[in-house]
Amino acid sequence: MKEPLFSPVLEAYLEAHTSPEPELLAALNRETHSKVLSPRMLSGHTQGRFLSMVSHMIRPRHILEIGTYTGYAAICLAEGLQEGGTLHTIEINPERQSIVEKFISKAHMTACIKLHIGDALEIIPTLNISFDLVFIDADKKNNLTYYEMLLPKLSSGSFILIDNVLWSGKVLTEVKKNDGKTQHMMAFNQRIQEDERVENILLPLRDGLMVLRKK
Numbered sequence: 001m002k003e004p005l006f007s008p009v010l011e012a013y014l015e016a017h018t019s020p021e022p023e024l025l026a027a028l029n030r031e032t033h034s035k036v037l038s039p040r041m042l043s044g045h046t047q048g049r050f051l052s053m054v055s056h057m058i059r060p061r062h063i064l065e066i067g068t069y070t071g072y073a074a075i076c077l078a079e080g081l082q083e084g085g086t087l088h089t090i091e092i093n094p095e096r097q098s099i100v101e102k103f104i105s106k107a108h109m110t111a112c113i114k115l116h117i118g119d120a121l122e123i124i125p126t127l128n129i130s131f132d133l134v135f136i137d138a139d140k141k142n143n144l145t146y147y148e149m150l151l152p153k154l155s156s157g158s159f160i161l162i163d164n165v166l167w168s169g170k171v172l173t174e175v176k177k178n179d180g181k182t183q184h185m186m187a188f189n190q191r192i193q194e195d196e197r198v199e200n201i202l203l204p205l206r207d208g209l210m211v212l213r214k215k
């Protein structure tokens, strides 16, 4: 079990000074915590409102999310879509499908959110869509693969968000030789930092959110 990066006091202050979590998302948050394994995977109130804010700033026509889980971030991101826009979200675990579809329906977003059940590595190549905004939040070992699959296909000025890049703060300390996951995340962050095709900023939001703009 990973520890939160920030103190509960700071987290509470951030939440208290962020627009309230919409009631539907609060219900999804509660249901995920009571019925689904690993509820810490859900983006949650503060990060969810940030994703919604970013989406409203960009007003994307097409969004891709890799790693749906229970659909919380998908709904947040879809809030900022242009009229007639779509969000494609990919989830490998079919057990998540019913809760995701239930809450997409409650959010009246069935027309704009398309859930794909399967492995993102196989589904991404079948999506012949020019995405304006991508949220990478699935199996962290494949972060670089997803990034390299998608970046060449994005137009200049498109954005990518990548979650958990601070990896509970483990990237900040001396990494243990047998801790492959942290080594992987550190190498990925370094690769982004050296990539001249993008501008990037690492935000200390929740577990660390990398924000990239394709030049």
Ligand SMILES: C[S@@+](CC[C@H](N)C(=O)[O-])C[C@H]1O[C@@H](n2cnc3c(N)ncnc32)[C@H](O)[C@@H]1O
Residues within 6 Å of the ligand: 041, 042, 043, 044, 065, 066, 067, 068, 069, 070, 071, 072, 073, 074, 090, 091, 092, 093, 096, 118, 119, 120, 121, 137, 138, 139
């Ligand atoms: C951190 S959760 C996503 C949380 C969600 N984005 C949110 O913020 O509410 C990661 C999800 O990625 C899914 N996943 C892992 N590997 C995947 C793959 N290869 N293709 C698609 N989904 C995958 C997991 O089953 C899990 O539900």
